[in-house]
Amino acid sequence: MKKGFLHPWIWITFAILFLxxxxxxxxxxxxxxxxxxxxxxxxxxxxxxxxxxxTAWLFCRLWPDEEEEP
Amino acid sequence: xxxxxxxxxxxxxxxxxxxxxxxLGILGRxxxxxxxxxxxxxxGPGIGFLVLWFTLFATQYSGNTIVGFTGKASxxxxxxxxxxxxxxxxxxxxxxxxxxxxSLSKKHQFITPTDFLTWRYRHKGISLLATAIMVAALGxxxxxxxxxxxxxxxxxxxxxxxxxxxxxxxxxxxxxxxYETLGGFRAVAWTDLIQGGILxxxxxxxxxxxxxxxxxxxxTTLLLLxxxxxxxxxxxxxxxxxxISFLLLLGIGAALYPQAIQRIYAAxxxxxxxxxxxxxxxxxxxxxxxxxxxxxxVAAHLSGQMEGNPSDTALTVMLREIQAGSTFGYVLVxxxxxxxxxxxxxxxxxxxxxxxxxxxxxxxAGFINxxxxxxxxxxxxxIISAVLVILLAWAAIQLNSLGEKISLVQLLGMKFDMxxxxxxxxxxxxxxxxLRPSAVFVGMTTxxxxxxxxxxxxxxxxxxxxxxxxxxxxxxxxGLLVNLILCLLLSFFPKSQSSN
Numbered sequence: 158m159k160k161g162f163l164h165p166w167i168w169i170t171f172a173i174l175f176l177x178x179x180x181x182x183x184x185x186x187x188x189x190x191x192x193x194x195x196x197x198x199x200x201x202x203x204x205x206x207x208x209x210x211x212t213a214w215l216f217c218r219l220w221p222d223e224e225e226e227p
Numbered sequence: 228x229x230x231x232x233x234x235x236x237x238x239x240x241x242x243x244x245x246x247x248x249x250x251l252g253i254l255g256r257x258x259x260x261x262x263x264x265x266x267x268x269x270x271g272p273g274i275g276f277l278v279l280w281f282t283l284f285a286t287q288y289s290g291n292t293i294v295g296f297t298g299k300a301s302x303x304x305x306x307x308x309x310x311x312x313x314x315x316x317x318x319x320x321x322x323x324x325x326x327x328x329x330s331l332s333k334k335h336q337f338i339t340p341t342d343f344l345t346w347r348y349r350h351k352g353i354s355l356l357a358t359a360i361m362v363a364a365l366g367x368x369x370x371x372x373x374x375x376x377x378x379x380x381x382x383x384x385x386x387x388x389x390x391x392x393x394x395x396x397x398x399x400x401x402x403x404x405x406y407e408t409l410g411g412f413r414a415v416a417w418t419d420l421i422q423g424g425i426l427x428x429x430x431x432x433x434x435x436x437x438x439x440x441x442x443x444x445x446x447t448t449l450l451l452l453x454x455x456x457x458x459x460x461x462x463x464x465x466x467x468x469x470x471i472s473f474l475l476l477l478g479i480g481a482a483l484y485p486q487a488i489q490r491i492y493a494a495x496x497x498x499x500x501x502x503x504x505x506x507x508x509x510x511x512x513x514x515x516x517x518x519x520x521x522x523x524x525v526a527a528h529l530s531g532q533m534e535g536n537p538s539d540t541a542l543t544v545m546l547r548e549i550q551a552g553s554t555f556g557y558v559l560v561x562x563x564x565x566x567x568x569x570x571x572x573x574x575x576x577x578x579x580x581x582x583x584x585x586x587x588x589x590x591x592a593g594f595i596n597x598x599x600x601x602x603x604x605x606x607x608x609x610i611i612s613a614v615l616v617i618l619l620a621w622a623a624i625q626l627n628s629l630g631e632k633i634s635l636v637q638l639l640g641m642k643f644d645m646x647x648x649x650x651x652x653x654x655x656x657x658x659x660x661x662l663r664p665s666a667v668f669v670g671m672t673t674x675x676x677x678x679x680x681x682x683x684x685x686x687x688x689x690x691x692x693x694x695x696x697x698x699x700x701x702x703x704x705x706g707l708l709v710n711l712i713l714c715l716l717l718s719f720f721p722k723s724q725s726s727n
Contacts, residue, residue, distance in 0.1 A: 193444030
């Protein structure tokens with residue numbers, strides 16, 4: 158796979174994961190909790206976990222073949 | 228004064244740990260195969276998975292992660308969970324260039340990041356400016372580690388603070404210089420195995436202690452909502468913009484840390500590198516997350532003791548609470564303190580080695596004495612390391628005696644605005660053959676000027692630039708935007724631009 162990590166679908170996936178993880182869509186006065194933590198914080202950390210999983214998967218499975226030099 | 232007075236047992240443990248580092252330096256020297264830059268700065272043929280993983284971990288996670296992040300979280304609360312994301316974003320940044328750079332480094336025997344830039348662009352201006360940026364950024368970073376060493380010893384003893392700081396810097400910087408001079412990259416990487424291991428244990432112990440001391444997360448969150456709700460509610464406005472800004476700045480800028488690039492070079496092969504990076508993608512969940520949660524708990528339960536103190540004393544405040552509780556607590560605090568020391572030294576030694584390599588190979592051999600032999604260059608590299616340690620230790624001591632209590636996180640912020648200006652050169656240039664050297668040079672120079680000039684923009688002004696400065700976005704991002712536009716426009720410019 159010569160293009161390696163430059164495939165657009167990879168970066169679209171990252172964009173979605175970061176959009177979910179960054180707490181821009183929560184109401185500023187949201188006090189909902191989950192397991193003792195603010196719910197927005199739990200969602201953010203879970204999103205970070207998914208980003209870690211996706212990144213690790215990319216490194217392990219889609220490491221690019223050697224390509225010609227620029 | 229915030230201090231953790233340790234007894235003889237604790238000093239013995241820390242003394243043994245420091246002696247062990249010197250021992251590894253001696254072993255590193257014995258394992259050296261040849262007197263060459265590649266052997267000294269990259270451990271010759273390279274390092275395997277376990278060493279690579281631990282050296283990446285120990286290098287990336289400095290004393291700032293434990294002390295500064297805890298402090299920042301105690302100041303702004305759960306919003307500092309942005310640190311988990313931006314530390315992960317660094318690994319995302321590697322996706323853009325690490326595989327290709329590793330492959331090229333093996334083919335063309337790169338030692339420093341500038342070796343790639345010289346090979347790719349053959350433009351003296353780019354090589355010189357990029358080296359200057361990296362040396363300045365790392366010099367700032369190394370100064371922060373030296374300051375942290377002094378602060379660590381200040382908190383360790385009941386000596387007058389300035390005396391403790393002075394001897395802390397001299398002793399710890401001296402030990403670091405010794406094992407690094409003896410064993411080069413091997414010593415740095417092997418000591419990272421120990422330091423990374425203690426760091427991992429330290430994070431685990433810290434989290435367990437925090438929950439044991441402060442009770443359930445629910446109590447913490449409810450206390451914050453009652454007394455400091457802004458630390459528990461979702462971020463908005465400037466805080467949110469700052470979150471996004473840190474993501475971009477660190478995801479791109481920190482991926483370009485020279486010592487990290489050299490670890491890409493040092494990986495034995497592509498398989499080792501991809502496994503190391505894959506594991507690193509999860510490290511923020513065990514480090515930045517822990518530091519943030521601990522800081523939040525300090526904010527909720529120890530806010531009274533934090534009043535009037537700088538935020539980066541949050542960890543010390545917490546450890547004093549725990550240490551006083553029991554002998555077991557005391558032992559665990561010693562382990563955490565050693566972890567902090569290890570984190571600071573493991574980051575400092577990598578920064579020092581990287582600066583030394585760039586000054587030796589890119590500046591001295593590149594511009595002053597291109598015919599110098601490998602043996603001479605390696606010797607000069609060691610001398611340069613010693614001079615750097617002396618100069619920057621002196622600077623750290625002077626700054627401290629001036630009463631400049633600079634928060635670790637503030638010191639961290641400056642260098643990424645500079646480093647991020649290298650992004651088009653590395654991340655774009657490694658893929659796009661059409662990126663012209665002159666375009667890269669103009670973009671890099673302009674981006675850097677824009678980023679640094681924000682230092683003089685008044686924060687209280689009403690003008691557009693003051694508005695940008697207060698927006699929550701880092702100046703380096705504005706510089707990068709212009710940098711990138713110039714790279715694209717000037718590369719598509721029809722007239723041919725002659726490269727240097």
